[in-house]
Amino acid sequence: MPEEPQPGAAGPDAPPPRGRRRTRLYALTDGRTAAPRTVLTMDTTITTAVGEDAYGGLPTEWRTVLAMCAEPGGLAVAEIAARMHIRLTPATLLLGELADRGLIRHRPPLSGGETTNVHTLMRIRDNLARI
Numbered sequence: 001m002p003e004e005p006q007p008g009a010a011g012p013d014a015p016p017p018r019g020r021r022r023t024r025l026y027a028l029t030d031g032r033t034a035a036p037r038t039v040l041t042m043d044t045t046i047t048t049a050v051g052e053d054a055y056g057g058l059p060t061e062w063r064t065v066l067a068m069c070a071e072p073g074g075l076a077v078a079e080i081a082a083r084m085h086i087r088l089t090p091a092t093l094l095l096g097e098l099a100d101r102g103l104i105r106h107r108p109p110l111s112g113g114e115t116t117n118v119h120t121l122m123r124i125r126d127n128l129a130r131i
Contacts, residue, residue, distance in 0.1 A: 047069050047074035048069045049103055066098075
């Protein structure tokens, strides 16, 4: 029998309840304003590089990102920021830290040549029309 949600319980994508303080952005990034090595754009795809057994001892925000970006799909940097309800710049810094520590993989967005094949776009359009 499925468990019924508790009154007032929020899902993983829900914003924090009113009156509850959010973590300060500088606390999430340890005061950093630039990524040490890894530079990510808002459309870079992020996937988790470690198993759930490696989550222990990590900060809550890091565990949240790792859980959201489980393989095979992953999420774009902008989508992660939106789901975590934080601004894009701190999100890219946070993800850069995770990438530098080897906890996530990042794939740059597709280049223009990979997205402008008219025949592929027409097949996608046709298949979507069938749905």
